Amino acid sequence: MKNISLFIILLYAFTSASASSILIKGADIYSATGLLPKSNLYIKDGEITAIGRNTPMSADLEVNGNGMSITAGLFNASTHIGTVEVSAISPTVDFYSENESVTAALRIADAFNPRSTLIPHNRVHGLTHALLVPVSGTNLFSGQVGLVQLGNQPKVIHDSLAMALDFTESGIRLAGNSRAAALVQLRQALDDAKDFSRNRAAAMAGDHRDYVLSYADLAALESVVNGDKPLLVKTHRASDITTILALAKEFQLQLILSGAIEGWMVADEIAKAGIPVIMDPIHNLPNSYESLGARLDNAKLLADAGVTLLFTGMGGSDTHNAYLVKQSAGNAVANGLPKSVAIAAMTSNPAKLFGAKVSGDIAVGAIADLVLWGGDPLELTSEAQLVLINGEVIPMESRSFQLRDRYFKRLKKD
Amino acid sequence: MKRALLKSIALITVMAIGACGDKAEIPAEINLPDKNPYPSTYQIPESPAFVLIGANILTGDGAELTNTDLLIENGKIVDIGTALEIKPDTIKVDAKGKWVTPGLIDVHSHMGVYPAPSTSNHSDGNEMTSPVTAEVWAEHSVWPGDPQFEKALAGGVTTVQILPGSGNLIGGRGVTLKNIPARTVQGMKFPGAPYSLKMACGENPKRVYGSRNTLPSTRMGNMAGYRKAWIQATEYKRSWDDYVSDAQAGEDVDQPSRNLRLETLAGVLEGDIRIHNHCYKADEMAQMIDMSKEFGYEIAAFHHAVEAYKVAPMLAKEGICGVMWADWWGFKQEAFDMVRENIALVDYAQACAVIHSDDPIQGQRLNQEIAKAMSAGNRMGLNIDAAKAITWGTINAAKSLGLDNQIGSLAAGKNADIVLWTKHPLSIYSLAQKVWIDGNLRFDRFDKSVQPTSDFNLGIISAEGARP
Numbered sequence: 001m002k003n004i005s006l007f008i009i010l011l012y013a014f015t016s017a018s019a020s021s022i023l024i025k026g027a028d029i030y031s032a033t034g035l036l037p038k039s040n041l042y043i044k045d046g047e048i049t050a051i052g053r054n055t056p057m058s059a060d061l062e063v064n065g066n067g068m069s070i071t072a073g074l075f076n077a078s079t080h081i082g083t084v085e086v087s088a089i090s091p092t093v094d095f096y097s098e099n100e101s102v103t104a105a106l107r108i109a110d111a112f113n114p115r116s117t118l119i120p121h122n123r124v125h126g127l128t129h130a131l132l133v134p135v136s137g138t139n140l141f142s143g144q145v146g147l148v149q150l151g152n153q154p155k156v157i158h159d160s161l162a163m164a165l166d167f168t169e170s171g172i173r174l175a176g177n178s179r180a181a182a183l184v185q186l187r188q189a190l191d192d193a194k195d196f197s198r199n200r201a202a203a204m205a206g207d208h209r210d211y212v213l214s215y216a217d218l219a220a221l222e223s224v225v226n227g228d229k230p231l232l233v234k235t236h237r238a239s240d241i242t243t244i245l246a247l248a249k250e251f252q253l254q255l256i257l258s259g260a261i262e263g264w265m266v267a268d269e270i271a272k273a274g275i276p277v278i279m280d281p282i283h284n285l286p287n288s289y290e291s292l293g294a295r296l297d298n299a300k301l302l303a304d305a306g307v308t309l310l311f312t313g314m315g316g317s318d319t320h321n322a323y324l325v326k327q328s329a330g331n332a333v334a335n336g337l338p339k340s341v342a343i344a345a346m347t348s349n350p351a352k353l354f355g356a357k358v359s360g361d362i363a364v365g366a367i368a369d370l371v372l373w374g375g376d377p378l379e380l381t382s383e384a385q386l387v388l389i390n391g392e393v394i395p396m397e398s399r400s401f402q403l404r405d406r407y408f409k410r411l412k413k414d
Numbered sequence: 415m416k417r418a419l420l421k422s423i424a425l426i427t428v429m430a431i432g433a434c435g436d437k438a439e440i441p442a443e444i445n446l447p448d449k450n451p452y453p454s455t456y457q458i459p460e461s462p463a464f465v466l467i468g469a470n471i472l473t474g475d476g477a478e479l480t481n482t483d484l485l486i487e488n489g490k491i492v493d494i495g496t497a498l499e500i501k502p503d504t505i506k507v508d509a510k511g512k513w514v515t516p517g518l519i520d521v522h523s524h525m526g527v528y529p530a531p532s533t534s535n536h537s538d539g540n541e542m543t544s545p546v547t548a549e550v551w552a553e554h555s556v557w558p559g560d561p562q563f564e565k566a567l568a569g570g571v572t573t574v575q576i577l578p579g580s581g582n583l584i585g586g587r588g589v590t591l592k593n594i595p596a597r598t599v600q601g602m603k604f605p606g607a608p609y610s611l612k613m614a615c616g617e618n619p620k621r622v623y624g625s626r627n628t629l630p631s632t633r634m635g636n637m638a639g640y641r642k643a644w645i646q647a648t649e650y651k652r653s654w655d656d657y658v659s660d661a662q663a664g665e666d667v668d669q670p671s672r673n674l675r676l677e678t679l680a681g682v683l684e685g686d687i688r689i690h691n692h693c694y695k696a697d698e699m700a701q702m703i704d705m706s707k708e709f710g711y712e713i714a715a716f717h718h719a720v721e722a723y724k725v726a727p728m729l730a731k732e733g734i735c736g737v738m739w740a741d742w743w744g745f746k747q748e749a750f751d752m753v754r755e756n757i758a759l760v761d762y763a764q765a766c767a768v769i770h771s772d773d774p775i776q777g778q779r780l781n782q783e784i785a786k787a788m789s790a791g792n793r794m795g796l797n798i799d800a801a802k803a804i805t806w807g808t809i810n811a812a813k814s815l816g817l818d819n820q821i822g823s824l825a826a827g828k829n830a831d832i833v834l835w836t837k838h839p840l841s842i843y844s845l846a847q848k849v850w851i852d853g854n855l856r857f858d859r860f861d862k863s864v865q866p867t868s869d870f871n872l873g874i875i876s877a878e879g880a881r882p
Binding site: 089335404 | 789
């Protein structure tokens with residue numbers, strides 16, 4: 001657990017690195033196809049060009065990776081990063097709408113602030129990509145899901161990958177406070193969106209029937225009801241998951257589940273339907289009556305059933321500490337999930353599912369989105385030593401580091 | 415003289431000593447309010463002597479011992495070392511290659527007062543009907559059946575301080591519990607543990623009351639609110655002191671009327687009740703310290719203390735513990751200046767650094783929170799080893815509670831609160847395998863008969879209530 005001295009050296013070495021070639025020697029490489037123990041990795045102009053024995057033996061920047069490990073950059077599959085600065089200061093919070101006429105039409109990516117202090121803080125600890133998932137403010141529909149890359153020039157990679165819907169107790173409360181009432185609204189919205197899609201011109205001209213949702217919301221739902229865009233449904237209770245699976249089948253929707261604290265109870269149904277699940281494996285408390293079945297091996301049981309997992313966490317750290325998805329993943333492994341599955345759930349799985357120029361893997365030909373960890377990748381004592389995003393080395397700088405350095409100087413004087 | 419309810423002579427004498435320290439003994443006919451009307455009913459169950467053989471031990475007070483034996487009899491640690499003298503009937507527990515630490519202590523928990531499920535019927539942690547509610551006691555809200563307790567136990571947490579929330583300037587008394595299954599909170603109360611009083615700086619109280627257009631709506635309003643309370647408490651204490659001294663002088667005096675709110679505050683001024691103060695910002699900690707001097711009481715700990723690193727030498731000088739998270743930030747302005755090195759830097763300044771959870775998820779894995787805080791310190795070159803880091807959840811935590819003479823380290827004479835881990839305790843892959851409290855095995859990961867489950871869990875997941 002001690003890679004300390006080496007680590008400090010590395011920290012400073014990489015701060016201003018602008019090397020066009022990088023060689024990491026002898027690190028354990030966690031690729032999507034398996035673990036490559038004590039292997040070399042060569043990066044040329046931001047691209048991984050060689051792995052293993054055949055790498056060039058020198059580079060502009062050479063790193064001894066002995067005792068260290070490399071994974072693809074961490075990808076947290078449910079965050080609000082860049083759309084909030086201080087949670088209690090509402091003008092800085094942009095991930096939900098308080099306006100009843102803006103629901104499905106809300107695109108959270110429109111609010112993304114690439115200069116947010118949250119971004120450097122998360123990327124220096126290995127978070128390279130994040131899904132932006134809006135939260136329901138007035139309606140079951142939360143809005144459209146975005147994908148951001150947190151590199152030196154943080155940017156939105158995709159502004160509408162999916163439509164988020166909240167079918168948890170809090171979403172249902174916004175929809176009549178009854179699961180049954182919420183379902184009526186949901187069906188009506190989907191039917192209306194279909195109708196709107198078929199009669200768009202007439203509807204826009206005011207020559208068609210009235211709808212509950214605004215035209216903008218219905219337009220946003222068109223691609224969902226046409227099966228082109230996934231509906232990302234947050235829900236926890238086993239019976240609610242079953243309800244949503246049936247609804248998706250009936251309306252022929254693409255579906256992604258999120259939350260799924262009781263997912264293990266219906267793991268076979270989820271697997272059979274081929275639905276991926278975004279989840280935080282840390283939950284084991286019956287925090288509400290929709291999550292009475294919470295247990296620490298939820299991730300393991302879902303994976304055993306054949307469900308594709310995408311991780312978020314830890315425990316609601318979906319903003320300022322979204323990098324702690326790694327801690328949740330580590331706890332899943334401690335509770336029975338294979339390590340390779342846990343790593344895939346926060347690297348290659350979300351990358352594959354959401355595509356869009358993120359490889360999520362350590363492979364020849366891939367743009368380097370990767371982290372060199374001080375030891376085992378999931379250990380909390382393994383700090384990120386080198387982070388590359390979109391082929392660029394990330395400076396190990398953040399507001400928090402600046403505060404630390406300022407006050408450590410004073411402490412040393414005192 | 416007005417006679418209040420007569421209590422047993424013995425009890426009154428004990429209380430009088432507690433109340434007056436070096437003053438002359440109070441005659442039996444003087445009635446003082448009972449300082450312990452809801453006493454602990456916890457009894458240490460009898461258990462056979464046992465010895466852990468060949469363990470790697472983080473002692474909890476700074477040392478790491480390899481291949482060491484730990485002998486436990488009658489709930490206490492009797493000896494620690496190699497080649498111990500062991501009676502033939504002592505049970506031997508093979509701990510070769512296994513890691514052992516003291517039971518972890520969470521000094522900031524809301525288990526029982528904000529239980530799971532977190533429904534409004536159980537939301538009993540914040541009496542936000544007045545900014546000063548020193549009269550409320552967290553133990554009167556604790557639901558002992560909260561399923562969170564057993565999960566913290568499975569994480570190696572043996573002692574918890576349950577605090578009221580931070581909505582009020584002075585939120586009420588906290589209580590220290592042994593993390594054992596019980597039907598009553600009295601059955602969990604740590605016998606003889608000092609009471610604490612929760613105070614709160616900053617944004618929470620001024621937000622709660624400011625939104626109702628009552629004092630406090632500002633930080634200066636916060637300060638005025640605390641000071642007003644301490645002035646009343648000082649007067650109240652004087653009235654009781656006068657009563658006792660007049661009665662001792664043989665005068666026929668009436669007992670002052672009891673005021674539950676001021677009674678607790680007077681207990682602080684007497685040094686019986688320890689201040690645990692929710693306070694994020696460096697400048698506010700300094701104000702709170704000045705105020706404690708203005709009224710003559712001590713502060714045991716600043717909780718959350720996100721900016722403790724800015725004033726760490728002041729905490730060291732005043733002997734106040736910083737009770738901190740490893741990495742929480744940004745949920746409020748007063749939590750914006752977080753550094754992950756906070757705990758390490760407070761420790762570097764030789765102040766008492768303590769980890770806390772304030773959270774039922776992190777409260778199940780304080781070892782991981784310690785690992786993160788240690789790693790952050792090491793990233794900046796502070797060279798903190800595991801033996802040192804674990805003290806943040808053991809002896810330092812015990813100090814903040816005033817219980818470091820009983821718990822927080824593995825040493826002869828201490829309570830046998832012990833955790834045997836499956837791997838190095840600071841590894842993410844490590845789980846508490848066995849947990850003893852006062853020498854009694856209270857949790858065993860590989861023995862279902864020693865995995866307590868709340869009544870609440872029965873028949874929900876499985877017939878027997880198992881919840882991994």
